[in-house]
Amino acid sequence: MTKVNEPSETEVVTVPGRRKFLNTAALAGLAGAGMSLGVTACKSESQSGAAKPAAGADAAPDYSKYEVHPGQLDEYYAFSSGGHSGEVRVYVLPSGRLLKRIPVFNIDCLTGWGITNESKQIMGTNPDGTLKYWTGDTHHVHPSYTDGTYDGRYLFVNDKIHGRIARVRLDTMECDQITELPNVQGFHGIFPDKRDPVDASINSSTRVFCGSEFHIPQPNDGRDLDDPKRYFCLLTCVDVKTMEPRWQCKVDGNMDLIATSYDGKLVCSNQYNSEGGAIFAEMMSVERDACVFLNVARIEAAIAAGKSFTIGDSKVPVVDGTRAANTDATTALTCYVPVPKNPHGVNISPDGKYYACSGKLSPTATLIAHEKVLHWFEGHIKDPRDAVVAEPEIGLGPLHSAFDNRGYCYTTLFLDSQIVKWNIEAAIKAFQGDKAAQVVVDRIDVHYQPGHGFTSMGETKEADGKFFISDNKFSKDRFLPVGPLHPENSQLIDISGEKMKLIHDTSVWSEPHDSIVVRRDIIKTRQIYSMDDFPNAVKSPKDCRVERNGKKVTVYLTSQAPAFGMTEFKVKRGDEVTLILTNHDKVEDLTHGFAIPKHNINFIVNPQETKSVTFKVDKPGVYWCYCTHFCHALHLEMRSRMLVEA
Secondary structure, three states: OEOOOOOOHHHHOOOHHHHHHHHHHHHHHHHHOOOOOOOOOOOOHHHHOOOOOOOOOOOOOOHHHHOEOOOOOOOEEEEEEOEOOOEEEEEEEOOOEEEEEEEOOOOEOOOOEOOOHHHHHHHOEOOOOOEOOOOOOEOOEEEEEEOOEEEEEEEEEEEOOOOEEEEEEOOOOEEEEEEEOOOOEEEEEEEEOOOOOOOOOOOOOOEEEEEEEEOEOOOOOOOOOOOHHHOEEEEEEEEOOOOOEEEEEEEOOEEEEEEEOOOOOEEEEEEEOOOOOOOHHHHHOOOEEEEEEEEHHHHHHHHHOOOOEOOOOOOOOEEEOOHHHOOOOOOOOEEEEEEEOOOOOEEEOOOOOEEEEEOOOOOEEEEEEHHHHHHHHOOOOOOHHHHEEEOOEOOOOEEEEEEOOOOEEEEEEOOOOEEEEEEHHHHHHHHOOOOOOOOEEEEEEOOOOEEEEEEOOOOOOOOOOOEEEEEEOOOHHHOOOOOOOOOEEEEEEEOOOOOOEEEEEEEEOOOOOOEEEEEHHHOOOOOOOOHHHOOOOOOOHHHOEEEEEOOEEEEEEEEEOOEEOOOEEEEEOOOEEEEEEEEOOOOOOOOEEEEEOOOOEEEEEOOOOEEEEEEEOOOOEEEEEEOOOOOOOOHHHOEEEEEEEO
């Protein structure tokens, strides 16, 4: 059975020496870098009303209830970015098992992604057929929505390096489209609309919002290289169906993460570097940065009225959402809510009322009321800062927040290596002057330096308050050593009770940034393909053949365990060969591979699927083509010969 790791007593009890070491080392590092926290460090737990660390406060959890026995299925899918591997990963909870790695922006020689013609077309190629990019950096993954909850249709993920967005079909868990955004660098935050009131007939997300983190000259064609004050960032709205940009909005500051409202009215991004600096020290001189809110309806109305411009060769309409261009709240496209310093992360509560924006260089989380932001746009409040309804001190290095269904927020504390649980209503009361309000109700140690954190279904109106995942950037002594590059550590925490309980450690390959936890009943996958979905399918073994048109050769081939449709095929040195392979097996899970030695050809075809590859042959000889994916008792005998004539 898959069983959770039972922490030892030393792993779950807060050790004062460890806490002092972590805080001292972290603060020393910040001081050495010339950084100012801007606010004093947290009060002691007795002063702040925080509960004692809960990791070892109760009796040991009953780990048996988290076991997933042989033949049983997990409760949740967890879709995780793969970081600079360029992929998306599919885990399941509570077991923590890795089921699949979905190649997106990377070359994958198991599936043939980046090798087959079909995948190259999606990834994008140069005129000579080579890949335009073969690296990627996935950060954030988010599924499509219908009326505030996941609908199981798509998953969207960003590529921070090259400014691309990818769409993954959840019925096959394979990427089907990639789009490069114009005039964008450092594409980091991404989020679909949770409810689109503009086109209710579609009854699903129709837009995805994409933030850019790096401000650049616009257009970035060699002008203004030495004048960072003329650099700026763009938020891009992408159409879900076409995957083409609908519009862009120019903003002040660097955008980090993205959140969307449940009523479809607002999209927001926490921002750092409101100073517009180009070097490290210039990005941290002010005490407050901002969370910028974009009024979607007003932006789309402005574009419809022709109040937009374009940049460089791009035809995408752009509107001006800078502070200077939006001084009148009643007509403004954007609202900049001041928040402490260099914030990292913004998330909306499942009831749609509040946005939690973490301070990073301030030991606080800022709670912004959705209704009050709308009031600012309507001119009912004058100062955007009045939309802030709470700003509790919660710990050092707050980054990401997630929510349950009982009014609690869970925030990762990078410097404290903790998860802190705090009460939203109590935070609002404390902000209003209620000194008796107990905001922080629990803390738990994690190992170590948590970045992103997520609750089960927590980004939907159906948050269930069962589990929290802490993705920790350092593992150190948690696993057997594997050399200088350590695995990272994903820890599963039970949040269903009063106290948080650490119940599982999972090592993860570097470097995941974001995960989304989805109930298993939402995901409906296909088990085999339909041959009719592929126009170039080889419909019958009788259709296997070799066709020549000058130096271009097409090989039509089938696979059906344990044999390919032709035992051999002949080509000539210097030929450009396109090989089309259709898997005729109809049995679920009966996948075939196809590899050709010395030609960089290796890919798989699933049941009833067709894929193709194009390559040149430049050396005469015999090349055994073989099945790489175990399929039959006679798998080793499943071969064909490519005979290259001189």
